[in-house]
Amino acid sequence: MKKMGGIKFISISVIFFILVIIFSVGIGPVQIPFFDILKELLNPYESGPYHIIIWELRLPRILLASLVGASLAVSGAVMQGIFRNPLSDPYITGTASGAALGATFAIIIGLSALNMYFLPLLAFLGAAGTTVLVAIIATYSSGPKSENMLLAGLGISIFFSAIVSYLMYLNGKDLQTVFYWLMGSFSGAQWDFVYIMIIFAVPAMIVLALFGRDIDPIMIGEEHAYSLGIDVKESRLMFFILSSLITGLSVAFSGIIGFVGLIIPHIVRIITGPNNRVVILSSIFIGGGYMVIADTIARSFNIIEELPVGIITSLIGVPVFLYLLMREKGYWR
């Protein structure tokens, strides 16, 4: 398959992203015609017939889904690059299990029922704590740092998952709440969550995209990167911290959603090649748009109860990915 030029594919991704956002606003129990959506979106201060549905219900959820999808896809692309490991995803260094532990605590001790900000706060603290822990373990262990980071992350993930399972086992009454959170959902979306993502995650993604070029030589090998003037240790740590930050925020607001962070970067690379600046920029819009599609299906599939969005992301995404993989010869050595 011939690779598509970077600028061309980024432009296509942006158009895809914008169209997905606009169309998904119209989909739901109340269907809103396309021109009414545009009219509402262009006049945010006039209260038209669909004002509350669009501005209070659908838009915060759609924007949160798009920001989370973008963050996970970017984080996955960066993790795969800096660890030179195609199987890496945003959760590989234990962020998700740390967040899960925090969220489970919040649910079981009843904090999440007191205030809607407690659960995301504890989940984020769990994710951030795990990131710091992994970085410390990797720094003070001997041998190659990147492998140690992956192994430390894996070890901590398993350890925290065991604690979460134990807590769930002890607290049967909260089982469903915890389980539902673990599968990921945007049903609790708030404008405040959207603002926090815009303030922290968007700048982080811009920095990752700007410095993305440094990941190219790291992906070939550390000696290569050093000899091209990149301080591998320093820049890997910077990439690791920023992508853990956006992963932690995403997990805090939406739970653990699989597939997007692992596969979207691969789909983008199959189309454009591994040039990281292009991969990161396209992943923002493809990941964001894809998450909005999956969430739109999740919230409209069943009127009585929503499907967890993580199920949809994998059910639709994996066949698409496998199809592209079969068409592409020599994508992976």
Add this chain to the structure above:
Amino acid sequence: MIEINDLVFSYNRNLILNKISFKVEDAEILGILGPNGSGKTTLLNVINGILKKDGGEILIKGKKIEKYSRKELARIMGVVPQDMVPAFDFSVFEIVSMGRYPHLGIMEPLSTKDEKIIFDALKKTGTFDLKNKSITEISGGERQRVFIARAIAQDPEMILLDEPTSNLDIRYQIEILEIIEQMRSRGKTILMSMHDVNLAIRYCTKIALIHNGEILAFGEPEEVINENSIEIAYGIKGKIVRNGGNKIAYILPEKFNRF
């Protein structure tokens, strides 16, 4: 010019390099020879600053290596590491264009001048026709030339190569060494580790023979390679064969006759 004085490097309390000293002038090819595990790759990695030395000094163009920033060093020293297939399928053009990264700012895209330098490097190494191919689908010899092209595109004054001819058939070995000789004729200083003593005799202007992390002999091939030094370094007996002009031509190892 590279000058090394009393260089010491140890890893996990094992002394790998012990008081290495030598000096390489501009436009020379230094071949670093020695048995497996003698410290050739380590020496190259210490010289290009990937590994931090434990003692001694390294002077690059008369200035201590630690005075250079990573990026400054990358503008005067190119490196071609040991061959391996990258896991991600960058195109040959993308790989060679990475040689321009040390010269670019964060936001700065490749200029037409950069592109000209890249195309030039591709042509010099005979890889121009491969430019759109993936690095994962070309042969070992082609891959080695692509990484040399990247070092050329980096436009450094010195190039370090770690076993550039290993795993290559004899034709590719000669091709690579001819490219390296061409670079020297354009004024580049070359340091390369090698296994093939005979090719080193033919192409290097200086040879450093390393044994157990120490310099056993340093100088022109004529001065360094003899029956005695080869026996100490590699533990084999060899016969020096001279050509018509009575210059050293190659060394013919004797069989062990153990069986």
